[in-house]
Amino acid sequence: MSAVPEPPLLLLLLPLALLALQEADVQRNEQSELQKVESVRRIARREGKLGKKRSVLLVPVESLLLARSSLCHGACVEVDSDTEAVASRGFKLGCISCKMRGEVRAIASVDWYFKASDETVSSHIYRYEYNSEEIVDTRFYDRLEWAGSKQTKDLQDGSIYIRNVTFNDTGVYNCTIKRTLMYPNYEFETHNSKIVTVKVVPRLTRGIASILSEVMMYVSIIGLQLWLVVEMIYxxxxxxxxGEEALRESAAEYLAIASESKDNCASEQVAESLPPSSPHDGTWIHKPGKT
Incomplete structure (x- = not known):
């Protein structure tokens, strides 16, 4: 039987180990939160038993966790917009401008400008400011809608959505976010612009990066499956x-026991077949002499 090389198991066990460590970390955090809440409850019960000098409100675990999660805020990440739109479909023009100082109050407004492929000057097409939107260009009437930040005056996402895209929508779009930072003693105004060049195509075409990523995904899946098959065969x-080695050892042990038993039986049979002792065996026999 030819020896099969053993593939490394570390790469297969590493994702499982990382997942187990993450689950253990989550459970540890949950246990610490529960211990804190339980300690608060014990203190409250102790104070209530000492004469009820102060009224202590026992807060349930769910309320404390909700209060803690309410203090968390989502992070802002500036992502480039898509640039290829499909005719007769919807398309989102992305425009994200993150505020560097999250603790400073601010008010922002968003203006969009458009320059077609056969034009030289940009035209003002859309404006948004705290739940108030205005479509300025008649070419986009009933086709533009707000797709950015809502229910806030501090706009960080100024994206818009174009319905029923046409080939005339090909061109350069300019998104300008005007933000006013309100400090205790003064106000500071900033301007941030994003340029998106949109090309309208009859149908969606896939980029080289998308194709390569899909190919690599399938290659990795097939490779892992083959690796698993080799590991199972090994x-x-x-x-x-x-198992065969154990069977051979058992058979050898059985044969040794059987041979030993056979030798014992043969020796016993030989001893039983011998005649009783006679004078010719060399044994001295006393004979009475003549007087």
Whole structure:
């Protein structure tokens, strides 16, 4: 039987180990939160038993966790907009401008400008400011809608959505976010612009990066499956070899026991077949002499 090289198991076990560590970390955090809440409850019960000098409100675990989660805020990440739109479909023009100082109050407004492929000057097409939107250009009437930040005056996402895209929508779009930072003693105004060049195509075409990523995904899946098959075959052959070795050892032990038993039986049979002792065996026999 030819030896099969053992593939490294570390790469297969590493994702499982990382997942187990993450689950253990989450459970540890939950247990610490529960211990804190339980300590608060014990203190409240102790104070209530000492004469009820102060009224203590026992807060349930869910309320404390909700209060803690309410203090968390989502992070802002500036992502480039898509640039290829499909005719007769909807398209989102992305425009994200993150505020660097999250603790400073601010008020922002968003203006969009458009310059077609056969034009030289940009035209003002859309304006948004705290739940108030205005479509300025008649070419986009009933086709533009707000897709950015809502229910806030501090706009960080100024994206808009174009319905029923046409080939005339090909061109350069300019998004300008005007933000006013309100400090205790003064106000500071900033301007941030994003330029998006949009190309309208009859149907969606896939980029090289998308195709390569999909190919690499399938290659990795097939490679992992083949690796798993090789590992299973290796384990099976290793177990089978160990079983055969155990069978050979058992058979050798059985044969040794059987041979020993046969030798004992043969010696007993030989001893039983011998005749009783006679004078010719060399044994001295006393004869009475003549007087």
């Amino acid at each position: 384990c099976y052959r290793k177990i089978a070899a160990a």
